[in-house]
Amino acid sequence: MVNKETYLKERISKAKEE
Incomplete structure (x- = not known):
């Protein structure tokens, strides 16, 4: 599971x- 902060x-x- 990816942490929201990292995401x-x-x-x-x-x-x-960009």
Whole structure:
């Protein structure tokens, strides 16, 4: 199970890259 915090961080990181 992925932690919500980790999931959000991944989303933010990917959003910043784009």
